[in-house]
Amino acid sequence: MDHRVTDPASRRVTLRDVADHANCSTATVSRALNSPEQVAVEVRARIDASIKALGYVPNGAARALRSQRSQIVGAVIPTIKYSIYARLIESLERRLAMDGYSLLLTTHDYDPVKELEQTQLLLTRGVEGIVLVGDSHDGGLHQLLAKHRRPYVNTYVFNPASKHPCIGFDNRLAAARAARYLHDLGHRRIAVITGPTKNNDRQADRLAGIRSALEERGLDLPSSMVIERPHLIENGREALEILFQLPEPPTAVLCGSDVLAFGVLSECQELGVSVPNQLSVVGFDDQDFAKHLRPALTTVGIPAVEMGIEAANYILRKLNRQPANNFTNLDVQLIVRGTTMPPAALSTQGKRAVPVSA
Amino acid sequence: MDHRVTDPASRRVTLRDVADHANCSTATVSRALNSPEQVAVEVRARIDASIKALGYVPNGAARALRSQRSQIVGAVIPTIKYSIYARLIESLERRLAMDGYSLLLTTHDYDPVKELEQTQLLLTRGVEGIVLVGDSHDGGLHQLLAKHRRPYVNTYVFNPASKHPCIGFDNRLAAARAARYLHDLGHRRIAVITGPTKNNDRQADRLAGIRSALEERGLDLPSSMVIERPHLIENGREALEILFQLPEPPTAVLCGSDVLAFGVLSECQELGVSVPNQLSVVGFDDQDFAKHLRPALTTVGIPAVEMGIEAANYILRKLNRQPANNFTNLDVQLIVRGTTMPPAALSTQGKRAVPVSA
DNA sequence: GGCGGGAATGTAATCGTATACTTCTGGCGC
DNA sequence: GCGCCAGAAGTATACGATTACATTCCCGCC
Numbered sequence: 001m002d003h004r005v006t007d008p009a010s011r012r013v014t015l016r017d018v019a020d021h022a023n024c025s026t027a028t029v030s031r032a033l034n035s036p037e038q039v040a041v042e043v044r045a046r047i048d049a050s051i052k053a054l055g056y057v058p059n060g061a062a063r064a065l066r067s068q069r070s071q072i073v074g075a076v077i078p079t080i081k082y083s084i085y086a087r088l089i090e091s092l093e094r095r096l097a098m099d100g101y102s103l104l105l106t107t108h109d110y111d112p113v114k115e116l117e118q119t120q121l122l123l124t125r126g127v128e129g130i131v132l133v134g135d136s137h138d139g140g141l142h143q144l145l146a147k148h149r150r151p152y153v154n155t156y157v158f159n160p161a162s163k164h165p166c167i168g169f170d171n172r173l174a175a176a177r178a179a180r181y182l183h184d185l186g187h188r189r190i191a192v193i194t195g196p197t198k199n200n201d202r203q204a205d206r207l208a209g210i211r212s213a214l215e216e217r218g219l220d221l222p223s224s225m226v227i228e229r230p231h232l233i234e235n236g237r238e239a240l241e242i243l244f245q246l247p248e249p250p251t252a253v254l255c256g257s258d259v260l261a262f263g264v265l266s267e268c269q270e271l272g273v274s275v276p277n278q279l280s281v282v283g284f285d286d287q288d289f290a291k292h293l294r295p296a297l298t299t300v301g302i303p304a305v306e307m308g309i310e311a312a313n314y315i316l317r318k319l320n321r322q323p324a325n326n327f328t329n330l331d332v333q334l335i336v337r338g339t340t341m342p343p344a345a346l347s348t349q350g351k352r353a354v355p356v357s358a
Numbered sequence: 359m360d361h362r363v364t365d366p367a368s369r370r371v372t373l374r375d376v377a378d379h380a381n382c383s384t385a386t387v388s389r390a391l392n393s394p395e396q397v398a399v400e401v402r403a404r405i406d407a408s409i410k411a412l413g414y415v416p417n418g419a420a421r422a423l424r425s426q427r428s429q430i431v432g433a434v435i436p437t438i439k440y441s442i443y444a445r446l447i448e449s450l451e452r453r454l455a456m457d458g459y460s461l462l463l464t465t466h467d468y469d470p471v472k473e474l475e476q477t478q479l480l481l482t483r484g485v486e487g488i489v490l491v492g493d494s495h496d497g498g499l500h501q502l503l504a505k506h507r508r509p510y511v512n513t514y515v516f517n518p519a520s521k522h523p524c525i526g527f528d529n530r531l532a533a534a535r536a537a538r539y540l541h542d543l544g545h546r547r548i549a550v551i552t553g554p555t556k557n558n559d560r561q562a563d564r565l566a567g568i569r570s571a572l573e574e575r576g577l578d579l580p581s582s583m584v585i586e587r588p589h590l591i592e593n594g595r596e597a598l599e600i601l602f603q604l605p606e607p608p609t610a611v612l613c614g615s616d617v618l619a620f621g622v623l624s625e626c627q628e629l630g631v632s633v634p635n636q637l638s639v640v641g642f643d644d645q646d647f648a649k650h651l652r653p654a655l656t657t658v659g660i661p662a663v664e665m666g667i668e669a670a671n672y673i674l675r676k677l678n679r680q681p682a683n684n685f686t687n688l689d690v691q692l693i694v695r696g697t698t699m700p701p702a703a704l705s706t707q708g709k710r711a712v713p714v715s716a
Numbered sequence: 717g718g719c720g721g722g723a724a725t726g727t728a729a730t731c732g733t734a735t736a737c738t739t740c741t742g743g744c745g746c
Numbered sequence: 747g748c749g750c751c752a753g754a755a756g757t758a759t760a761c762g763a764t765t766a767c768a769t770t771c772c773c774g775c776c
Contacts, residue, residue, distance in 0.1 A: 382725075382726085383726050383727075384726095384727095386725060386726075389724095389725090396723085396725095397724075397725085398723090398725090401724085420731090423730095423732065423733090424730070424731050425731085426731080
């Protein structure tokens with residue numbers, strides 16, 4: 001038995017209080033809130049007045065417990081730090097808010113174990129659906145999701161062969177397109193500065209896409225031309241510095257993110273490397289700042305806002321038992337700006353291919 | 359009466375199931391979860407095994423309803439779009455996660471009514487505490503918070519005269535310091551590009567701080583020298599363009615954010631305005647990119663990460679009934695880099711003050 | 717040997733709401 | 747005038763956990 005005594009004056013206002021005040025039953029008040037059309041107009045008016053007068057705020061926990069609906073959707077993203085996911089989150093939150101849903105946000109720092117834990121925590125909190133990033137997760141995560149039968153969706157990826165619903169784009173193709181573009185311009189010494197590929201299928205796919213696109217053209221990608229670093233501006237700078245200490249520096253560099261590309265441009269200015277004359281640079285994301293860099297950054301534009309909206313739509317449709325596409329492929333665009341052009345001295349490239357001694 | 363029939367096989371696993379499986383009462387299982395030291399080691403082991411075997415996940419709604427603790431803290435911020443608040447959110451989420459709390463995130467787009475609604479929604483969801491941005495909110499918001507007796511804290515501001523707890527810095531002083539610095543360098547034609555000041559006491563305070571600092575030095579700030587625009591790079595560019603169409607363009611410009619300053623630098627490069635020779639530029643925030651701009655941006659460094667951590671600490675301490683400072687003032691630094699120097703032609707400034715005709 | 721007391725566990729009330737089922741009312745058709 | 751039905755409101759249970767209080771058991775001490 002629980003005989004706690006609470007000061008009645010400071011007690012939370014409940015449905016019961018509203019019902020008493022409006023002189024009706026709790027069921028009627030509940031109906032007035034959740035399906036007003038079932039309640040007579042005058043009674044409804046009385047109830048509304050009582051709610052205002054008492055300052056009643058429904059108790060979400062009780063509501064969630066009884067109805068099994070929390071009106072909360074969870075998102076598990078790698079990090080907010082790099083602002084890469086800011087646009088996704090922003091549009092997700094907006095779209096959910098339109099339908100009265102709130103967003104519970106969680107990060108895992110590219111650690112699959114933490115991702116699993118955080119997802120479990122979200123389920124504990126009673127989220128009705130979950131938005132994830134990427135297609136490769138801990139095995140336990142899939143079991144968990146299957147067990148709870150909550151709708152979920154992977155974003156930032158598109159893979160119709162996957163067992164899991166996804167909304168995004170094909171990272172391989174997107175990166176491959178950028179690689180082919182550089183090759184078409186005439187570049188043959190192409191370097192890659194990628195974000196961490198460990199536990200990150202998006203970055204890994206982009207790298208793979210570049211590699212295979214170049215191989216199709218008969219070019220291979222030596223390990224000296226691939227540098228992997230977290231998405232920080234200073235890492236882009238450092239990577240460029242390393243590349244320009246090579247006996248044969250690249251004539252073009254593909255970056256795994258605009259942030260890394262920013263660092264590259266910054267360091268080029270520092271070292272006196274002229275872009276795009278001496279070096280072509282391509283970014284990835286098309287963040288706000290990309291078009292305002294000097295020269296303006298050629299980059300791959302991704303549908304961050306659409307992904308957020310579509311992910312919310314997908315979850316909401318599933319929750320309302322409406323049909324929803326499990327696989328949504330969104331457009332990616334190669335946005336050509338000022339940091340790319342054909343390599344300065346196409347003729348000098350021959351030297352490498354045909355040594356004098358041959 | 360509620361006679362819903364659910365397939366028992368697919369029913370959610372509850373405490374009851376665990377108790378049955380471990381052959382003990384629900385009370386014991388609950389204790390094993392919440393205060394393990396009260397449960398005998400062997401029983402605890404049995405329970406742990408049962409939890410694993412059944413894949414039990416606690417129901418947060420039930421827990422919250424009974425214990426009045428949701429383990430959720432809410433944050434109401436203006437927007438995530440400009441990435442200005444990303445660092446705050448990141449560190450807030452991290453710190454909360456350390457104590458097993460989750461973050462419910464909400465935005466209001468500088469609309470006080472939406473801010474109020476969103477806060478009410480958070481309270482409905484049962485958040486235990488609330489983190490806000492700024493010190494000026496709708497009156498109804500304060501009533502709401504008072505009524506619910508939930509700990510809350512204003513961030514990004516420091517005002518010991520306020521009735522509300524806050525963690526941040528003095529925006530007036532911070533901006534005034536930057537203004538004095540420019541004056542000390544010898545600048546007399548100083549312009550301001552501010553973010554929206556409507557419903558935004560931080561920006562308004564910064565502008566006021568600049569104005570009064572200049573007035574102290576006998577300089578006034580004509581309205582032609584103040585441009586107000588949302589925090590977008592293109593707006594910084596546009597503002598600079600406008601300023602340089604004036605008959606007497608400024609020799610220095612103070613920006614309400616690094617984002618605006620970014621735009622200014624970008625446009626200067628476009629127009630051939632040399633920074634810092636022709637124009638000194640000061641930003642605000644010290645975002646990641648500031649030090650990597652060319653020239654590196656002189657700016658006001660704010661304690662975004664600390665604010666997140668301290669806000670979380672404050673709420674957590676309040677929830678645990680531990681003493682907590684209601685007013686925390688964090689350090690702000692003027693970070694001098696490459697975009698500021700004395701005005702090019704100090705001598706020419708005299709012309710203005712002493713016309714030939716006098 | 718009886719009894720006090722503490723540790724471990726069990727029993728059952730309770731949190732605030734949604735909702736299945738019941739009851740009541742009045743209108744309508746025959 | 748009677749029965750039927752629809753619409754509106756009421757009654758009371760269940761959601762799944764926490765926790766106050768009751769119970770049991772075992773030990774040690776007088």
